[in-house]
Each structure stands twice: as C-alpha cells, then as structure tokens.
Amino acid sequence: MNAPAAALVPIFATPFAAVQLAGSSVFNGALATLCAGRTTEEHRDASAPPDPLCFRSRENLLDWEHEAVSEFRQEMLAGLCAAVMAANLYSEAEFDALGVQVRARFVLVRPDGCVPAANVPMASWCAVYCVAAPPPAPARGDSGALRLYALRQGTMFMDAANWRLRPPFGGAHHMWRPVPGQMAVFPAWVLHEIALNRSDADLLLITARARFAHPDLVHGGQQSMPPW
Numbered sequence: 001m002n003a004p005a006a007a008l009v010p011i012f013a014t015p016f017a018a019v020q021l022a023g024s025s026v027f028n029g030a031l032a033t034l035c036a037g038r039t040t041e042e043h044r045d046a047s048a049p050p051d052p053l054c055f056r057s058r059e060n061l062l063d064w065e066h067e068a069v070s071e072f073r074q075e076m077l078a079g080l081c082a083a084v085m086a087a088n089l090y091s092e093a094e095f096d097a098l099g100v101q102v103r104a105r106f107v108l109v110r111p112d113g114c115v116p117a118a119n120v121p122m123a124s125w126c127a128v129y130c131v132a133a134p135p136p137a138p139a140r141g142d143s144g145a146l147r148l149y150a151l152r153q154g155t156m157f158m159d160a161a162n163w164r165l166r167p168p169f170g171g172a173h174h175m176w177r178p179v180p181g182q183m184a185v186f187p188a189w190v191l192h193e194i195a196l197n198r199s200d201a202d203l204l205l206i207t208a209r210a211r212f213a214h215p216d217l218v219h220g221g222q223q224s225m226p227p228w
Contacts, residue, residue, distance in 0.1 A: 008169070010168045010169065012152060013168055014150075014186070014187060014190065015083075015086075015087040015186065015187065016148070016174065016176075016184070016185070016186045017083035017086070017087075017184070017185040017186070018176065018182055018183070018184055018185075019079035019080075019082065019083055019182065019183045019184075019185060020079075020181060020182055020183075021072075021075040021076065021079050021129070021181055021182070021183055022075055023071060023075055024075070024180065024181030025181065026071065027067075027068040027071045027072050027075075028131050028132065028180055028181065030066070030067070030068035031068050031069070031072060031106075031131050031204075031206075032131050032132050032204055034064070034066055034068060034069070035057070035106045035108065035131070035204060036108075038057065038106075039055045039057075039108055043057050043058055044056065044057065044058070045057060045058050045059065045105065046058075051113065052110075053109070053110045053111075053112055053113030053114075054107065054108065054109050054110065054113040054114065054115060055107070055108040055110075056105060056107050056115075057105045057106045057107070058105060059103045059104065059105045059228075060103075060105075061104045061105055061106055061206060062102060062103070062104045062208075072129075072206075076102075076104075076127065076129060076183065076206075076208065077100070077102065079127075079183055079185070080102070080125065080127050080183075080185055080208070080210060081095070081100065083125075083185040084125055084185070084210075084212070097215050098212045098213065098214060098215070099212065099213040099215065100210060100211070100212050100213075101210065101211050101212075101213070101228060102208050102209070102210045103208065103209055103228050104127075104206055104207065104208035104209075105206070105207055105208075106131070106204065106205065106206050106207075107194070107204075107205045107206070107207055108202055108203075108204055109144060109194055109197045109202065109203040109204075109205070110197065110202050111197055111198075111199060111200050111201070111202070112196060112197065112198070113196070113197050114193065114194055114195060114196045114197065115193055115194035116193055117147075117149065117191050117192065117193035118191065118192070118193070119188060119189050119190060119191050119192070120188035120189075120209045121188075122209070122211070122228070123188040123209035123210055123211045124187065124188055124210065124211045124212060125185060125186070125187060125188055125209070125210045125211070125212075126185070126186055126187070126188040126190070126192070126207070126208070126209055126210075127183055127184065127185050127207070127208040127209075127210065128146055128176075128178070128183065128184045128192075128205055128206075128207050128208075129182075129183040129184075129205065129206040129207075129208070130178035130179055130180050130181065130182055130183070130203075130204075130205055131180060131204040131205065131206060132180055132202070132203070132204040133178045133179060133180055133203050133204075134197070134199035134200070134201035134202070134203060135199065135201075136177070136199075137198040137199045139198070140196075140198040142175060142195045143195065143196065143197060143198035143199055144177075144178060144194060144195060144196075144197040144198070144199065144203045145175045145176065145177050145178070145194070145195045146175070146176040146177075146178060146184055146192060146193075146194060146195075147173060147174070147175050147192060147193050147194075147195055148173060148174040148175075148176070148186060148190050148191070148192045149173050149190070149191040149192065149193075150171045150172060150173050150174070151191060152171065153171035156171075178203065178205060188209055188210075
C-alpha cells in the first residue's frame, strides 16, 4: 500500500537574525571605555536589585551625547530595521513610513555573573549587541551565551514520535554566542537569558527593546502610542 503524501509546513516559526554592524571596529573601543566609566550608582538601573557580578545601566544609553553612541545608534537601528523588515510583508516604502521607538542599556557581566531569564515588556522586538567578549571558555561552551527558550511544547505530551522532530518543527532551545560587532534580533516575547560567564574577563553587551507604530489609524490606531 502506498503511503499518502503529507505536505508539511511550519506554522509557528520564530524569526531570529544575527546582524554584523558595520563600523563596529571603530566605535566598540570607545563604547567599552564609556560604559566602564559609567558603572556607577548614578547610572545603575534602580529597578533591578544590585548585583556585584552584573551591572545593568539605566535604559537611556541612546540619549548619551557622545560620538561613539551616535555612530552605534545609527548602525544599530539600520541592522534592527533590516532584520524586522525581512520578517514582515511590508514593502520598503511602507516600512520606512513606520515610526520606531527604541530604548537601550548596557549590561556588564563579570566572571561568574549572568542575566536571569526574562522576556521584554512593552516591546515587539529585542536586540542584544556585543561590545566586548572574552575568548570562549574551553570547559564551558555556553559561557556567557545568549540562550533563547522554546516554550510552545512546555505542556505537550512527549513521546518517541515528537521529541526528535526535524527543523523547523523541533522544540529545541537556541543558543547564540556573543561576538564583538554582532547583534542578535528576535521577538521580545521570547524568554531569554545570558548564561553564567565562566571566563576570567568581562562580557559587555548592549540590550535594546523596540516597537513600531503604523502611521495610518486604520491599522490599529498606534499613531498615538506615547513614547517611553
């Protein structure tokens, strides 16, 4: 008996992009120096509990008046928008008409530090940019890695027929290793964390959240969306 043909299509795929920022070799050094000088109580995010192994700044990095920040802002927005547009059905002209709001902070993860798992509120997209990273830890391949967790199978009954699904149907988590000059872009609802930094050097990241407003009130009335 011939087996019936099955047409398989992914219906719940999650977009993820790794973007190389042009000019990162120029502004990364200045960003690292600038952030190192602002790991102070004045610039610390007061909403997060103090952590001697992980400094999290206030979410105003893109407002800093500094040439390196201006260069980074331009490249980061270009990379973020390119990734988001690639995942959407907008034409380039339609996408350019959207309004974008972005807030960013720097995160300094010291040896044995980490960033606990969370998703990003009040945003549609999240970006994680690497300013500086230690060499890979030989004994821990996931040292300082960005881990994104697949949760849609969390309540599914698991058996021999669904625990080895081939891509893109599998429910495996995703890991991205921060590399200076590269940025990860993914939907803000995805639960993610920065794994324990098992090296003997600091990991410096810039994390950003973004949301886009359609200029036409017919498409949801987001024109009046207040800024953060």
